[in-house]
Amino acid sequence: MESNALSSPLPTSLATALTGQVGVLPALGKQAQAAQLDSLDRHLLDLQALLHEQLADVEGLIQGTRGPTLAQRAGHHLLTAGGKRLRPLCTLLASRLGPAAKDSNGTTHARDLAVAVELVHAATLLHDDVVDLADTRRNQPTARVLHGNEISIFAGDWLLVEALRRICVTGIDGLVPQALATIEQMIFAEVEQAQRARTLAHDRAGYFRVIDGKTAALFRWAMRAGARAGHADTATEDALVAYGGALGLAFQLTDDALDFDGDSKKTGKPPLADLAEGKVTLPLILLIDAKPEYVKDIELLHAAGLDAQVRSEVPWREAQERVLAGLQSTGAIGEARRVAAGYAREAAAAVRDLPGHAPECAALIAVAETLAQRTS
Amino acid sequence: MESNALSSPLPTSLATALTGQVGVLPALGKQAQAAQLDSLDRHLLDLQALLHEQLADVEGLIQGTRGPTLAQRAGHHLLTAGGKRLRPLCTLLASRLGPAAKDSNGTTHARDLAVAVELVHAATLLHDDVVDLADTRRNQPTARVLHGNEISIFAGDWLLVEALRRICVTGIDGLVPQALATIEQMIFAEVEQAQRARTLAHDRAGYFRVIDGKTAALFRWAMRAGARAGHADTATEDALVAYGGALGLAFQLTDDALDFDGDSKKTGKPPLADLAEGKVTLPLILLIDAKPEYVKDIELLHAAGLDAQVRSEVPWREAQERVLAGLQSTGAIGEARRVAAGYAREAAAAVRDLPGHAPECAALIAVAETLAQRTS
Numbered sequence: 001m002e003s004n005a006l007s008s009p010l011p012t013s014l015a016t017a018l019t020g021q022v023g024v025l026p027a028l029g030k031q032a033q034a035a036q037l038d039s040l041d042r043h044l045l046d047l048q049a050l051l052h053e054q055l056a057d058v059e060g061l062i063q064g065t066r067g068p069t070l071a072q073r074a075g076h077h078l079l080t081a082g083g084k085r086l087r088p089l090c091t092l093l094a095s096r097l098g099p100a101a102k103d104s105n106g107t108t109h110a111r112d113l114a115v116a117v118e119l120v121h122a123a124t125l126l127h128d129d130v131v132d133l134a135d136t137r138r139n140q141p142t143a144r145v146l147h148g149n150e151i152s153i154f155a156g157d158w159l160l161v162e163a164l165r166r167i168c169v170t171g172i173d174g175l176v177p178q179a180l181a182t183i184e185q186m187i188f189a190e191v192e193q194a195q196r197a198r199t200l201a202h203d204r205a206g207y208f209r210v211i212d213g214k215t216a217a218l219f220r221w222a223m224r225a226g227a228r229a230g231h232a233d234t235a236t237e238d239a240l241v242a243y244g245g246a247l248g249l250a251f252q253l254t255d256d257a258l259d260f261d262g263d264s265k266k267t268g269k270p271p272l273a274d275l276a277e278g279k280v281t282l283p284l285i286l287l288i289d290a291k292p293e294y295v296k297d298i299e300l301l302h303a304a305g306l307d308a309q310v311r312s313e314v315p316w317r318e319a320q321e322r323v324l325a326g327l328q329s330t331g332a333i334g335e336a337r338r339v340a341a342g343y344a345r346e347a348a349a350a351v352r353d354l355p356g357h358a359p360e361c362a363a364l365i366a367v368a369e370t371l372a373q374r375t376s
Numbered sequence: 377m378e379s380n381a382l383s384s385p386l387p388t389s390l391a392t393a394l395t396g397q398v399g400v401l402p403a404l405g406k407q408a409q410a411a412q413l414d415s416l417d418r419h420l421l422d423l424q425a426l427l428h429e430q431l432a433d434v435e436g437l438i439q440g441t442r443g444p445t446l447a448q449r450a451g452h453h454l455l456t457a458g459g460k461r462l463r464p465l466c467t468l469l470a471s472r473l474g475p476a477a478k479d480s481n482g483t484t485h486a487r488d489l490a491v492a493v494e495l496v497h498a499a500t501l502l503h504d505d506v507v508d509l510a511d512t513r514r515n516q517p518t519a520r521v522l523h524g525n526e527i528s529i530f531a532g533d534w535l536l537v538e539a540l541r542r543i544c545v546t547g548i549d550g551l552v553p554q555a556l557a558t559i560e561q562m563i564f565a566e567v568e569q570a571q572r573a574r575t576l577a578h579d580r581a582g583y584f585r586v587i588d589g590k591t592a593a594l595f596r597w598a599m600r601a602g603a604r605a606g607h608a609d610t611a612t613e614d615a616l617v618a619y620g621g622a623l624g625l626a627f628q629l630t631d632d633a634l635d636f637d638g639d640s641k642k643t644g645k646p647p648l649a650d651l652a653e654g655k656v657t658l659p660l661i662l663l664i665d666a667k668p669e670y671v672k673d674i675e676l677l678h679a680a681g682l683d684a685q686v687r688s689e690v691p692w693r694e695a696q697e698r699v700l701a702g703l704q705s706t707g708a709i710g711e712a713r714r715v716a717a718g719y720a721r722e723a724a725a726a727v728r729d730l731p732g733h734a735p736e737c738a739a740l741i742a743v744a745e746t747l748a749q750r751t752s
Contacts, residue, residue, distance in 0.1 A: 071567045127529050130506075150570045153503050153529060158563045160533070164540065165556045176552060180541045187530045187537065191447045194526045 047363035051092055054111065058088045061115045065162065074143040074155035075162075079122050081140045086251070087121055087222045088114035089367065094226025094240045096360045101230045109170040109229035117222045119163035120179070124186055124214075126156035135306070137268060172228050182221040189213025197278025200295075200302060202285045208249075211256075216248030239350050243364060246347035250372045253340035256281035260324065261333050262375065272320060276306045282339065286332035287323070297323050337372070344372035423739035427468055430487065434464045437491045441538065450519040450531035451538075455498050457516045462627070463497055463598045464490035465743065470602025470616045472736045477606045485546040485605035493598040495539035496555070500562055500590075502532035511682070513644065548604050558597040565589025573654025576678060578661045584625075587632075592624030615726050619740060622723035626748045629716035632657035636700065637709050638751065648696060652682045658715065662708035663699070673699050713748070720748035 062085075066076040091114040100106030129142040130152045136142060144152040160183070167179050193210045195201075223244030227237035258267050259274040260283050274281055275298065280288075287294050297319040304310040311317075327333050347368040351361045438461075442452040467490040476482030505518040506528045512518060520528040536559070543555050569586045571577075599620030603613035634643050635650040636659050650657055651674065656664075663670050673695040680686040687693075703709050723744040727737045 069564045069567055070571060071563055127533065130525070130529060148570070149506070149525075151567060153506060154563050154567050154570075157503065157533075157536070158560060160536070161556045161560050161563065165553060168553050168556070177541060177544050180537045180544070184534060184537050187447055187534045188445045191445055191527060191530050194524070194530075195446060 047093075047366055050096070050359055050363060051089065054092050054107070054114075055085070055089065057111050058092065058114045058118075059085070061111065062088075062118055065115070065119065069158075070147060070151055071155040071158045074147050074151050075119075075122065075126070075159045077146070078126060078137070078143060078155075079118070079159075081137070083118070083122075085118060086367075086371075087117040087218060090219060090222040090244060090247070091117055091226040091229070093360055093364055093367075094223045094232070094244075095230040096226075097236050097240065097354060097357045098227060098230025098232030106230050109172060110226055112166045112170055113175075113225040113229055114222075116163040116166040116179075117218065117225065119159045119166070120183065121218060123156040123159035123163065124190070126152045126159065128190070130156075136270075140268075167225075170229065172225075175225060175228055178224065179221060182217050185213045185217040189217070193279065196280070200278060200280055200299065202280040202288050204282075204285055207280070207282060207285060211249060211252040212245070215252040216245045219244040219248030219251070236354055239354055242350040243347045243368075246343045246350060247368050247371070250340045250343035250347060250368060253282060253336060253343065254372055254374060257283060257333055257336045257340065258375070259283075260327055270306060270311075272301055272323075273306065275301050276304065278302060282336040283327055283332045284323075286335055287326050287330055290330045290332070291326060294323060294326050297326075341372045344368040423469075423742060426472070426735055426739060427465065430468050430483070430490075431461070431465065433487050434468065434490045434494075435461065437487065438464075438494055441491070441495065445534075446523060446527055447531040447534045450523050450527050451495075451498065451502070451535045453522070454502060454513070454519060454531075455494070455535075457513070459494070459498075461494060462743075462747075463493040463594060466595060466598040466620060466623070467493055467602040467605075469736055469740055469743075470599045470608070470620075471606040472602075473612050473616065473730060473733045474603060474606025474608030482606050485548060486602055488542045488546055489551075489601040489605055490598075492539040492542040492555075493594065493601065495535045495542070496559065497594060499532040499535035499539065500566070502528045502535065504566070506532075512646075516644075543601075546605070548601075551601060551604055554600065555597060558593050561589045561593040565593070569655065572656070576654060576656055576675065578656040578664050580658075580661055583656070583658060583661060587625060587628040588621070591628040592621045595620035595624030595627070612730055615730055618726040619723045619744075622719045622726060623744050623747070626716045626719035626723060626744060629658060629712060629719065630748055630750060633659060633709055633712045633716065634751070635659075636703055646682060646687075648677055648699075649682065651677050652680065654678060658712040659703055659708045660699075662711050663702050663706055666706045666708070667702060670699060670702050673702075717748045720744040 062079050065079060066072055092110055095101055095106060095110030095113075098106070101110075125137065126143055129137060129144050130149045135145050142152070143155055147155075164176065164179065167176050189210050189212070192206065193214065196206060196210065220241050221244070223240040224237060227240045232240065256274060256279075259269070259272060259281065264271050270276070275284065280298070284298060288298070300315065300319045301323065304316050345368075348365040351364045354361050438455050441455060442448055468486055471477055471482060471486030471489075474482070477486075501513065502519055505513060505520050506525050511521050518528070519531055523531075540552065540555065543552050565586050565588070568582065569590065572582060572586065596617050597620070599616040600613060603616045608616065632650060632655075635645070635648060635657065638645075640647050646652070651660065656674070660674060664674070676691065676695045677699065680692050721744075724741040727740045730737050
């Protein structure tokens with residue numbers, strides 16, 4: 001089983017899905033050992049064994065999402081430039097907790113919905129890159145740099161259309177309207193985030209509302225879609241959706257912490273990129289709450305945007321040093337990571353007692369715990 | 377009937393829908409008389425009588441498409457800033473050619489689909505304004521000027537979601553996938569248009585491919601949606617879809633001609649705006665075919681973009697004069713309008729012999745003939 005996993009043909013392996021690193025299970029094992037989590041290590045091995053074939057199918061379909069037009073090529077470029085495939089993984093795992101998991105219909109639907117959720121995610125990235133005027137994503141030039149803003153907008157539109165078409169094809173009752181409601185939540189959250197950026201808003205309630213809408217909503221839908229594909233009962237579906245929401249928050253909180261303590265070579269983003277875009281995330285919110293005098297440095301770092309020249313000059317670098325030191329001395333990043341870990345525990349608790357699907361539940365728990373610990 | 381129509385409570389009356397002018401039936405009558413088309417005049421009166429109530433319902437729902445978020449307000453602003461409501465009119469008329477036209481279900485579905493088609497249209501306008509960096513539309517500042525590009529993108533995304541939700545609600549089999557396929561055609565056409573703009577492409581086949589995808593496709597879907605709501609038989613549905621395609625081409629060709637011979641106070645666009653955005657439309661294609669030496673002036677006019685300063689200077693104004701004179705002397709605009717009129721006749725021919733619905737067919741024919749004659 002292990003050697004099978006190590007020679008995985010997946011361009012994006014499960015290990016990448018969970019850690020953002022290339023290197024499959026050894027890296028995961030090391031991370032798990034470092035945290036002295038032998039059971040976690042074991043669960044991740046189980047997960048790889050469980051889903052290897054289904055993930056390969058999904059990856060094949062994602063890679064196959066192409067076409068001759070520039071919008072399709074731009075969409076395909078982003079889809080194949082890496083990515084953790086975490087949302088499809090959620091859909092596949094959720095689909096296995098119902099009685100239809102092994103029907104050919106159940107499997108096909110789970111696979112199509114897993115692809116659709118990744119396409120929705122990619123569509124939002126393309127529109128975000130235009131909004132943020134981002135030049136790189138996943139260490140590669142963004143579609144807007146390669147092809148112009150208009151192609152990013154249209155490629156995002158097209159991925160959304162393609163995702164909805166795949167959801168339609170399953171014919172599962174109510175899933176299209178639920179997907180539309182989810183996309184609406186994501187749009188409203190993005191709008192609120194854009195508005196907050198203009199004033200560097202740093203209230204906690206608004207921050208949580210934004211990350212719930214922009215990230216947790218799609219994880220909830222990913223879990224619901226899987227549950228519906230597998231014909232899970234209502235209690236199981238509710239538990240899986242609760243898992244998705246908590247996992248999404250844990251994931252986004254961790255992602256936001258990585259803007260401060262991550263390795264930008266691995267995250268593919270310049271340091272303090274979120275702040276440059278006006279996103280005041282939980283570590284900074286905690287810092288400002290504890291020491292309001294840091295607002296000036298935070299404003300300076302934001303005003304520079306992603307301008308490489310300004311960011312190389314002394315005032316920016318000194319402000320960066322002061323803010324990072326402040327985050328250190330107040331323990332704000334550690335606290336943000338503890339909040340993330342709390343949501344990961346909440347996710348795990350939601351599925352711990354689901355009857356009759358021990359390997360899948362263990363895998364979901366392993367995903368939640370690994371995600372909140374990731375360092376890149 | 378006439379006085380009823382004259383005191384219409386519709387913010388966008390039928391006359392506006394057909395002529396782009398405010399002033400209801402007298403204006404229409406005048407236009408019809410000028411063209412010595414008494415029968416057309418009569419048909420338009422019939423049309424107003426036929427659809428008054430249904431159009432008011434649709435308008436009420438469009439006006440009611442609002443919400444607290446900035447994306448919703450931006451969408452609502454565009455939806456209520458005028459617009460001809462031509463696509464909803466098509467859906468309503470088409471719905472009346474089937475046996476379910478008078479069922480409460482048929483009427484409700486037709487109304488919901490008529491609203492949806494207008495929302496899809498408005499969504500594309502919002503994304504187009506970002507792509508074209510347009511500052512005004514319908515004589516009002518665009519959403520991107522009022523709220524920034526990001527809000528335009530998200531407002532467009534939201535209108536698309538809202539449109540699809542309304543189509544879902546009807547539960548009519550196959551209509552959501554057909555809407556998605558239509559939106560895909562529109563996206564691909566917009567991408568091709570953006571690519572053509574970079575090289576000022578001026579081949580006729582490419583131009584017709586673009587206007588078919590960006591405009592005719594949605595008219596086809598508007599007619600199909602109406603036909604399905606009214607449970608029209610297959611032959612009638614096919615005829616209505618053929619009408620929609622030809623009408624869409626006639627409409628876009630006329631719109632493109634208005635960039636040269638229209639009154640920019642009425643069209644709400646600066647003169648030669650299409651060329652500024654890199655759109656080489658049929659009149660210019662015909663001019664270049666006849667007199668290739670005009671390419672230099674055309675390039676100069678394009679290079680200036682919408683820059684008010686450059687456009688006020690002598691070189692731009694002289695090039696504009698030369699190109700307009702060239703269009704005049706070669707008869708290119710007249711020829712483009714004749715092509716438009718040909719498609720309007722094709723549209724009319726598609727529905728002329730449909731049995732048993734004389735008033736609706738006459739109305740469709742009147743719409744096609746009036747549209748191809750509009751001067752603003």
